[in-house]
Amino acid sequence: MSLLQIEDLQVSFETRGGTVRAVDHFSLSMPEEETLALIGETGCGKSVVANSILRLLPDNARIDGAIDFDGRNLLTCNESMMSSIRGQEIAIIFQNPSLSLNPVYSIGHQVGEPFRFHRHFSWSSALSEAQILLERMGFERPASAIRMYPFQFSGGMNQRALIATAFALKPRLVLADEPTRGLDRELADDIVRQLDMVKDRVSSLLLITHDLRLARRISKRTTVMYAGQIVELSPTSLFFENPLHPYARGLLGSLPENGFRPIPGFSPSMIHPPTGCRFHPRCSSVMKRCSSERPPLFDVRGRQVRCFLFDPS
Amino acid sequence: MHVSGRKGARYLIAIFFIFTMNFFIPRAMPGDPVSNLLGEDFVSGKETLEQIRTELGLNRPLIFQYVEYWKGILSFNFGYSYHFRTRVSALLIARLKWTFLLVAPSLLLGTLVGTLAGAGAGWWDEGFRAYLVLFCFLFLYCAPPFFVSLLFLYLFSFRWGIFPLKGFYSTGQVGDILRHLFLPILVMTIFSASRNFFVMRGSVLQEKGKWYVLYARAKGLSGNQVLFRQVLKNASLPIITLFALDFGFIFSGALFVEIIFSLNGMGTLIYEAVLARDYPVLQGSFLLITLMMVLANYGSDLCYRFLDPRVRQDTSPTLKHLLGTNDIGNDIFSELIHGSRVSLLVGLLTGILSTVLGVIVGLVSGFKGGLADEVLMGMTDMVLMIPRIPLIIVLAAFVKPGFWLIAAVMGMLWWTSTARVVRSQTLQVKTMHFIQSARCLGFSTVHIIFSDLLPSVFLVVIPEFFLSVASAMISEASLSFLGLGDPSMKSWGMMINFAFRKGGFLNGMWWWYLPPGLCITFFVMSILFLSFSFEERQFLPEIGGEDVTLAD
Numbered sequence: 001m002s003l004l005q006i007e008d009l010q011v012s013f014e015t016r017g018g019t020v021r022a023v024d025h026f027s028l029s030m031p032e033e034e035t036l037a038l039i040g041e042t043g044c045g046k047s048v049v050a051n052s053i054l055r056l057l058p059d060n061a062r063i064d065g066a067i068d069f070d071g072r073n074l075l076t077c078n079e080s081m082m083s084s085i086r087g088q089e090i091a092i093i094f095q096n097p098s099l100s101l102n103p104v105y106s107i108g109h110q111v112g113e114p115f116r117f118h119r120h121f122s123w124s125s126a127l128s129e130a131q132i133l134l135e136r137m138g139f140e141r142p143a144s145a146i147r148m149y150p151f152q153f154s155g156g157m158n159q160r161a162l163i164a165t166a167f168a169l170k171p172r173l174v175l176a177d178e179p180t181r182g183l184d185r186e187l188a189d190d191i192v193r194q195l196d197m198v199k200d201r202v203s204s205l206l207l208i209t210h211d212l213r214l215a216r217r218i219s220k221r222t223t224v225m226y227a228g229q230i231v232e233l234s235p236t237s238l239f240f241e242n243p244l245h246p247y248a249r250g251l252l253g254s255l256p257e258n259g260f261r262p263i264p265g266f267s268p269s270m271i272h273p274p275t276g277c278r279f280h281p282r283c284s285s286v287m288k289r290c291s292s293e294r295p296p297l298f299d300v301r302g303r304q305v306r307c308f309l310f311d312p313s
Numbered sequence: 314m315h316v317s318g319r320k321g322a323r324y325l326i327a328i329f330f331i332f333t334m335n336f337f338i339p340r341a342m343p344g345d346p347v348s349n350l351l352g353e354d355f356v357s358g359k360e361t362l363e364q365i366r367t368e369l370g371l372n373r374p375l376i377f378q379y380v381e382y383w384k385g386i387l388s389f390n391f392g393y394s395y396h397f398r399t400r401v402s403a404l405l406i407a408r409l410k411w412t413f414l415l416v417a418p419s420l421l422l423g424t425l426v427g428t429l430a431g432a433g434a435g436w437w438d439e440g441f442r443a444y445l446v447l448f449c450f451l452f453l454y455c456a457p458p459f460f461v462s463l464l465f466l467y468l469f470s471f472r473w474g475i476f477p478l479k480g481f482y483s484t485g486q487v488g489d490i491l492r493h494l495f496l497p498i499l500v501m502t503i504f505s506a507s508r509n510f511f512v513m514r515g516s517v518l519q520e521k522g523k524w525y526v527l528y529a530r531a532k533g534l535s536g537n538q539v540l541f542r543q544v545l546k547n548a549s550l551p552i553i554t555l556f557a558l559d560f561g562f563i564f565s566g567a568l569f570v571e572i573i574f575s576l577n578g579m580g581t582l583i584y585e586a587v588l589a590r591d592y593p594v595l596q597g598s599f600l601l602i603t604l605m606m607v608l609a610n611y612g613s614d615l616c617y618r619f620l621d622p623r624v625r626q627d628t629s630p631t632l633k634h635l636l637g638t639n640d641i642g643n644d645i646f647s648e649l650i651h652g653s654r655v656s657l658l659v660g661l662l663t664g665i666l667s668t669v670l671g672v673i674v675g676l677v678s679g680f681k682g683g684l685a686d687e688v689l690m691g692m693t694d695m696v697l698m699i700p701r702i703p704l705i706i707v708l709a710a711f712v713k714p715g716f717w718l719i720a721a722v723m724g725m726l727w728w729t730s731t732a733r734v735v736r737s738q739t740l741q742v743k744t745m746h747f748i749q750s751a752r753c754l755g756f757s758t759v760h761i762i763f764s765d766l767l768p769s770v771f772l773v774v775i776p777e778f779f780l781s782v783a784s785a786m787i788s789e790a791s792l793s794f795l796g797l798g799d800p801s802m803k804s805w806g807m808m809i810n811f812a813f814r815k816g817g818f819l820n821g822m823w824w825w826y827l828p829p830g831l832c833i834t835f836f837v838m839s840i841l842f843l844s845f846s847f848e849e850r851q852f853l854p855e856i857g858g859e860d861v862t863l864a865d
Binding site: 054080091099102103104113118 | 523525527528530532534536543546550620622
């Protein structure tokens with residue numbers, strides 16, 4: 001049985017400019033002990049998916065569908081139930097570590113908080129747990145690190161503290177929202193190593209990123225999102241060898257090692273998305289029906305693609 | 314502890330300078346230093362005067378007097394009050410005791426109540442209950458403390474007789490003193506709570522949108538836990554600044570309460586000493602208050618250092634960052650330049666909107682006269698009576714403060730003086746020959762207003778325009794300082810608000826607040842200079858013609 005089952009998730013935001021349809025008919029299933037990468041460009045709705053799972057969306061958001069986690073529908077849980085799930089069964093690593101940490105509390109305090117609030121440890125034993133976690137995350141002097149404050153740490157160190165916090169209570173699912181964003185390549189590699197190391201200790205990891213190298217390195221399956229929809233879902237090794245969807249091909253083609261060819265055009269408006277296939281205005285293999293019909297997800301030898309090129313009929 | 318030692322030294326130097334000033338002022342002031350030092354109640358013959366002069370050492374060298382002065386202060390000897398017929402030090406101790414008994418509990422209680430209520434109001438900022446609480450505190454904040462005191466005195470003491478009318482005690486027992494102090498402490502608590510309420514509410518509203526709040530929820534903290542375990546500590550930092558400032562404020566605030574409840578504390582002492590020109594008492598109180606202010610500042614400084622780890626880092630100006638950086642490392646100089654856009658834009662938008670409105674209203678009412686004049690000028694008078702800043706404060710409390718809203722509301726309120734000036738100018742111009750000839754040529758009213766009248770009143774409009782730009786810029790800065798500005802636009806006022814909230818004033822980080830403050834001041838000054846130059850040009854009769862004098 002799968003650990004996380006997202007059925008037909010739709011998220012929209014009411015704004016003054018109109019209704020932003022951030023996530024559209026999103027369905028995904030994650031079994032236990034899997035690392036799944038969710039990739040796509042900025043603004044395609046990746047982070048919204050993560051925040052919907054934890055029900056951390058702002059008040060102007062409208063969520064429909066079902067998110068089934070271990071037999072419970074998260075969208076109908078009450079707030080106190082959600083609080084006990086957050087941090088304990090599902091943990092998240094946010095994308096801007098230095099802003100996510102509270103500036104006036106020490107690192108040890110913040111890493112130890114899950115022990116304090118979920119397991120009701122005393123502060124001193126929560127702190128010693130934090131110290132053990134930081135040591136495992138490669139901090140050289142964990143005893144002094146727990147007394148430091150976020151502003152005294154580099155972005156990479158703060159990110160490692162967030163990762164340590166996320167894995168603190170051995171949650172069954174960890175959502176990593178752009179864990180390498182804003183870090184230079186060396187630091188990013190460092191973070192990837194750490195993630196790689198700790199991910200076996202939890203059941204499943206949902207890695208949200210636009211860093212394709214990272215996705216390739218640690219994920220088993222890769223999902224590509226474009227304008228709020230899943231456009232391709234493939235095993236990672238197959239995906240990087242032979243991407244099916246034109247957008248996915250474009251993404252790989254824009255990597256420096258593959259010739260640095262950018263995808264023409266801009267990301268579409270999420271208030272008035274293009275009709276038919278949402279990618280058709282930028283697509284190089286566009287057909288007549290693409291602008292009027294909406295492509296469903298087609299099954300292609302165990303992979304899923306939202307493109308008429310793979311229409312069996 | 315190295316830094317707090319350096320801070321301590323700085324405060325000691327400040328005390329030294331203030332005390333030295335206190336020594337020189339009575340000796341340098343016009344008049345006889347004897348009466349400057351002893352008070353005007355002291356009257357005596359010429360011989361005793363000479364004797365006193367020798368006693369006080371006034372005919373010895375100044376440096377000797379100065380040493381004696383310090384000896385006196387260090388032995389807590391502030392001289393003798395001829396008005397109260399007692400030693401000043403004894404008087405001060407007796408009065409200070411009571412003021413402390415009144416002020417310390419009310420300040421602590423007020424800070425506690427105001428902080429918690431403000432935090433709650435900021436955290437749950439929507440719904441009927443939130444607005445009700447906000448409205449109650451707004452009322453208390455706006456009501457003058459002496460009015461509230463009188464009201465309470467009337468209701469509780471005079472009408473219902475629950476509490477005694479005056480004094481600190483009648484029998485001297487603990488219960489008796491408590492009964493006497495209840496009302497004054499209540500008033501002072503309300504007073505202090507309402508101030509803290511607004512600072513705290515604004516602060517929590519600002520903190521609420523930050524990432525760490527979302528992250529704390531993601532870690533599984535419940536709503537209350539996020540507020541009390543995460544947000545409160547961040548948001549209460551400005552309260553410490555306020556607490557130190559309030560300490561000096563106590564004496565003036567307590568003065569009203571002491572007078573109304575006939576309490577013999579420091580406030581009434583200073584009040585009586587001023588009336589009686591009792592200089593020794595005034596000097597003694599001055600020194601004592603200085604000392605307490607410095608101690609309060611030093612204390613809150615240490616508190617701040619304890620609560621906020623960030624102020625321990627160095628943000629002072631360097632060659633790379635000309636005006637230093639703020640607590641998260643943003644360059645102040647860049648912020649200053651960026652902030653000019655917001656201030657300027659608000660000023661210009663308000664200026665243009667109010668000028669256009671004012672000119673149209675003034676021209677039409679001046680030219681048409683009659684019913685149109687009645688209605689338009691009646692409207693102007695009504696708008697003139699709306700208190701501007703309070704209205705915007707109320708609006709901002711209910712609507713999300715936005716940049717365009719502020720500019721629009723200010724524009725809608727600022728046009729009245731322009732309208733009046735334009736109207737009176739129109740009344741003068743409309744009797745002139747060129748207007749009459751235009752009428753005779755059969756031009757329409759609209760044509761006459763825009764082609765003939767408008768150019769002639771234009772010169773008086775320009776200074777009005779500049780004045781409203783200047784006034785809008787100052788108002789925007791004040792609103793931002795109160796935390797009611799647009800939080801997404803970092804204007805100059807917002808920068809000062811930031812410096813206040815992050816303890817820049819307490820910690821001597823002048824580069825946080827001086828540059829934006831001076832920029833506003835100089836900018837408004839230069840706008841006013843521009844306006845003056847236009848006003849001067851207006852009197853030059855360049856248009857010519859025998860009876861064309863545009864302003865007289």
